[in-house]
């Protein structure tokens with residue numbers, strides 16, 4: 597079959613990488629692409645990979661469900677810059693004409709997706725929470741919160757192609773990798789030299805350790821809200837998180853108040869998380885908070901108000917004062933792991 601005959605059936609996923617390491621959102625999107633492919637007969641799930649010496653990531657992508665990976669491997673792509681990445685991918689889009697193109701809504705992905713959409717003149721639905729295929733039109737139905745998170749809007753891109761969408765890390769589950777799976781690697785040239793890129797990386801300064809907590813991929817999160825009362829109260833949450841090998845999360849008002857940094861914020865304007873255990877202490881459970889944590893495996897809510905909406909999504913609810921409940925939890929955890937060193941807790 598020729599490239600043109602297949603052109604309308606490609607479901608593409610951008611395989612985001614930094615320093616030769618794939619971002620896990622790429623695998624989450626490959627999982628979503630495979631689910632979409634079920635409802636688009638004859639479609640294929642493919643990855644798009646750019647970087648310098650990154651071919652090993654294509655192998656990983658095959659394990660997560662890509663049947664083919666388009667690779668542009670070039671020293672110009674050694675560090676991420678909008679121009680060469682946007683240029684290279686837009687050329688691939690024009691050549692292979694995918695039907696759907698999914699990109700992770702990471703800091704990098706948000707910028708890149710809008711550059712591509714602008715270059716190829718198509719629509720982009722950002723920060724989607726659900727991706728399906730419209731049963732009648734057989735096109736992508738991209739759902740995202742709107743009006744401050746109070747409504748969900750489903751957006752269709754009816755005329756332009758590809759239909760582009762970004763999804764934040766952890767909104768979608770990670771598929772099980774199949775280590776035996778393989779696929780086809782197609783190398784393409786970048787067609788741009790370093791001299792043509794005006795932006796140069798002069799120096800890279802990593803954020804403070806405090807800011808680099810891996811909230812999105814933490815297995816245990818102990819989150820505090822306005823009910824914690826003051827910044828000092830977060831020391832208690834930090835102690836529990838440390839004992840459980842987890843990190844501290846927070847609702848938006850406590851971030852806005854400067855009690856903890858933005859890196860800890862869970863919710864619509866913060867991070868989306870999917871830990872094995874999410875403890876919400878003194879958090880009412882507003883929809884804007886819940887959209888960021890309702891995918892957690894097990895939710896324990898501690899709140900003095902039995903009517904608090906957080907209890908609607910909790911697997912276990914404890915009605916009470918967090919200043920009584922959390923010290924008791926700390927004692928209980930210590931009693932079952934007396935010699936466990938405190939590790940992994942994040943300082944706030």
Ligand SMILES: Cc1cc2nc3c(=O)[nH]c(=O)nc-3n(C[C@H](O)[C@H](O)[C@H](O)COP(=O)(O)OP(=O)(O)OC[C@H]3O[C@@H](n4cnc5c(N)ncnc54)[C@H](O)[C@@H]3O)c2cc1C
Nearest residue numbers: 821822823847848863864865866878879880884885900918
């Ligand atoms: C566009 C937009 C985006 C937003 N994005 C986010 C976001 O990303 N993340 C987010 O969290 N919010 C977000 N919000 C804010 C959100 O609407 C809520 O205002 C916020 O989540 C409430 O935070 P909270 O639960 O900490 O505070 P509150 O709603 O004030 O709740 C405090 C809770 O603590 C309980 N409590 C008090 N004392 C104790 C105690 N001693 N022990 C136990 N419980 C106690 C109370 O009963 C209450 O339920 C957003 C809002 C908008 C409009």
